[in-house]
Amino acid sequence: MKKIMIICAVLLGFVFTAAAQDTKPEFKFVEEKHNFGKIPQGTPVTTAFEFTNIGEEPLILADVKPTCGCTIADYTKTPVKKGEKGTIKITYNAASVSPFSKTIVVTSNAKTPQKNLVIIGEVVAAKAASR
Numbered sequence: 001m002k003k004i005m006i007i008c009a010v011l012l013g014f015v016f017t018a019a020a021q022d023t024k025p026e027f028k029f030v031e032e033k034h035n036f037g038k039i040p041q042g043t044p045v046t047t048a049f050e051f052t053n054i055g056e057e058p059l060i061l062a063d064v065k066p067t068c069g070c071t072i073a074d075y076t077k078t079p080v081k082k083g084e085k086g087t088i089k090i091t092y093n094a095a096s097v098s099p100f101s102k103t104i105v106v107t108s109n110a111k112t113p114q115k116n117l118v119i120i121g122e123v124v125a126a127k128a129a130s131r
Helices: 002-021
Strands: 027-029 033-040 045-053 061-066 071-075 085-092 098-108 114-124
Touching (some): 033 045, 061 071, 061 085, 085 098, 085 114
Parallel strands (some): 033 114
Antiparallel strands (some): 027 045, 061 098, 098 114
């Protein structure tokens, strides 16, 4: 009888643990990679990554960090409740003529605590002004 009670207690523990994990917040992005295409040198470009919290608990972004100084991030700083949307706005300065691929690291309290967003494109030389 003791063994049956212990087994039941262990199984109930697993059920409650699994249920608790399912309540964590989680991202659902519209897109996780954005292609700017060809952009003229010296013309900053911006995109917004929109997401929805598909978890039960509020989603809190702790940090949004671009991997280089050529990119600036702004993001929703208040908790995003279940079913609500938030945004991560990324601006790339387009200073150097070359193709680019930049990663933005998003840290949060989600089931997946670290998420990478990517921007790509090619900066082309600005055409000389017509005379």
